[in-house]
Amino acid sequence: NGTKRYITNAAKASMFTLMARTDPDTPGAKGVSAFVCPADAPGISLGKSEKKMGQQGAHICDVIFDNARIPATCLLGEEEGKGFVTAMQVLERGRLHISAVCVGVAERLIEDATKYAAERKQFGQPIGNHQLVQAMLADCKTEAYAARCMVMDASKRRDAGEDVGTESSCCKYFASEMVGRVADKAVQIFGGAGYVADYGVERFYRDVRIFRIYEGTSQIQQMIIGRNMVREASE
Template identity: 50%
Template sequence: MSQVSADDFATIHAAVRDFIRTAVVPREAEIADGDAVPEDLRRAAKDIGLFGYAIPQEYGGLGLDLAQDVELAQEFGYTSLALRSMFGTNNGIAGQVLVNFGTDQQKQQWLGPIASGDVVASFALTEPGAGSNPAGLRTKAVQQADGSWILNGSKRFITNAPLADLFVTFARVRPADDDGPGIAVFLVPAEAAGVSVAPRDKKMGQEGAWTADVHFDSVAVDDAALVGGNVDVGYRAAMTSLARGRVHIAALAVGSAQRALDESLRHAAVTTQGGQPIGDFQLVQAMLADMATGVMAGRALVREAAAAWVAGTDRRIAPSAAKLFCTEMAGDVADKAVQVHGGSGYMRDSTVERIYRDVRLLRLYEGTSEIQRLIIGGGLVRQTRKETNA
């Protein structure tokens, strides 16, 4: 049950929509050219509670559930994805590890500063040899005689790493065995001795959304840094946070696709060829129709997946189905948007050119499309086998 009523959420939603459309959209070129979100936009996002909208109210957040989260995510997707990236890990994959699996002491210590935006939390899971499937994790944590832990290893493509105050870090504590995968999760302050962040990555798109490699060289943390106080919490925490995050990413994709569609409709309505608006051409109309159908289908799927998550009826297959469909759909819509714009759509100052590059990443992070297909297909087979044998 959400901590926020429908009426209160409508007010929050309207405020976020207004902020995105009036404050952020006009500055997209500035974000892209500077490869940074301007500080005044960061402060404004902080002031309206965007660093903690999905953190429970008792820790200073807004307490939105996933069904409400996805409505905001569609708004975030409508503009430069760097804005959402700035506070996405606090509300999503990193923050939710603490919300769902942290000890009372860990929640009290970290969730307030995370919700206010005073602490930026990063989700340090991906490694050169372990991406969508964490089972290949090589970062190691070894417990010492006094109960503390020493971490060694490297992480790759870590969102917000150059800005992070806290790394929610996954490490192997033993080989996988009958008790579980042997992966624990630790709260590692960025200033801890032995933590180093590489120069930020140069990416195809999503300028202003910073990622970087993170290295842990004999980093010591005390036993209180072990999330949940249990070494076997880690893998489940990763999988749960990623599954929830997939519904959010799906909604983000819908927002980006909606923007690409809107830009294409405006272009088709006013641009002429041979004295005739291109929107009158049936082949252009066919592309616009396919784009609109994809956006509508994606929005319905996201809302259904979010409702199933909140109800607890499906927290595995539906998130993957939503992410798979919506991120692939957004790529297709962005491609058609460039086509509708013709040569102008290929120019760097074109909104649809930026969207085309930005949405390409959505099919890769928080589980590639290929991994989603395996989760959906395998999950359906196991479910049917269970029902058949029942």
Template identity: 55%
Template sequence: MAFILPKRCADCAMVVQDSETTVPTFGRRAYAPRHQKSWWSETMIRDPEAFDAFLQTLRRFVREKLVPREAEVAEHDEVAQDLVDAMAAQGMFGYSIPEQYGGAGMTTEELVLAAMELSQCSVAFRARVGTNTGIGSEALVADGTPAQKQHYLPLLASGQLTGSFALTEPEAGSDATALQTTAVRDGDAYILNGTKCFITNAPIAGLFTVMARTDPANLGAGGISAFIVPRETPGLSTGRPYQKMGQAGSPVSEVHFDNCRVPAVNLIGGEEGKGFRTAMKVLNKQRIHLAALCTGPAIRMLEDAVRFVTERKQFGQVLADFQLVQAMIADCQTDIHAARALILETARKRDLGEDVTMQASICKYFASEMCGRVADRCVQLFGGYGYIADYGIERFYRDVRLFRLYEGTSQIHQINIAKRTFAQAGGQR
């Protein structure tokens, strides 16, 4: 069945006309007349009933197709091609890409709800599609020229290309404005030189969004520009995949640029000096998305722990009968509900066009820390079995540790939140 989507005003994101666009994907119908606001104030889901049906389908796919293959992914450190093809057939690579380019055009609220379902399995599966539905495509969606969007977004939406976002460098992690990769204009091209590190999906990516300094005299944000760099571009290479603590199946490596000649038409937006602003747009949305991706594993871990404590017996009774066990279950459930409510509120505000920079940091900070707390409690609930690789909780415990590090460490988000709080109060720090 076709997925019918409303057209939206480019300025306010509200529905602006009665015509409909059909995209062959999830089988739901969303439609509203010109600038109808009454129900948008409560939810950004365009057809809740149909979207609920989609979420149920996604939930079944995760439980029936992905969860049974988790151990295989962990053993081989990759997601098998048949699963990649199955996820592509479900439209997962194009969730956030506009419908006119072959995607689903999900609102932020729809995207985070889908992310919470998709991430209730090995993090490798959501990572495989996550760069396409997040940082690997968002710069093009937000600031790409019409020609750039038309050429690349359909390939990302279908999964034919895997996107990757290359910002972090060995000497520019939390301080992204300190990046040293350069892009020097040479006729109708730019020559890129530098190294990026910790780049998700770099070993398998076909398209990179790269931040580089085009103005050597401007060492701040204004000297940075964003480029689209296809993998086959001469001078681009990737390093050996890192051996990581967790997240097996999600390849991460360095990306090297050695006199890499990139056509000037690949400058995102066609204007120099806008790259850092583009990166911040990408990261603001991605932080909300990532918060949802922290919530899904927490839901799964709690579900597994509840099953375990209601079956495991000690001292003649199931563990669930002990009040200290009940307290840990209650703490997990409370944390998850708080994160979910925070994420949905922030997603709705973003869809309404509000500035959610601080709220996005709050979401990412709270949800990533929450997931770590839930993981620790669940290992404790499993007891010795929680330390054994045969039980998935051990894998989740290692996998979710990364959430507090990437897309801004917890400490960076604490600083950002505090600075904006002081600014709102009229103080400066």
């Protein structure tokens, strides 16, 4: 029983992955198992499609479990109680994925803003000639480059079999905050045009806001990074 809120494309899904406490006597992560279950299993229903700030191409709604019964054959993996470990493995990869998306969006925004700064003339000269506009472009470029290097490094280390729990959180935290700052500066460089839907920058500004929230908020990434650091230091 319960409701999982805000599931992307739930209305299109024929299967759900879900975590459920299978051992009520074992507190914490160890009593949780992972399942893959059909979306039409008895007791599973969907809430209404939510109206969102951005990312209008992806729809979200609640998935509601009301005395839902899931057959034991839907258990993911061979053992009960491994659900949290499974979730962590997926999240580590997911965080690197979101970080890479943030870098991609930032690079697109920087390209658009740089072109606009070179083309847009005010009082006889391109706005890109002004050092204050160049400073905004330079900040964007520097931060996006730093995030790209972080994502490449953490991904390579993960591919080599290293545990990158801390690094994937560092990437998600920095890259998602970075693309928010870049989108904000891109709107500023476009001036009034940055606030108008026709130019596209306004849409990115709204779309990137969610990156700081899903797959673990920035505060959750800070907690993971800090906790891992303190734990490793005391081992």
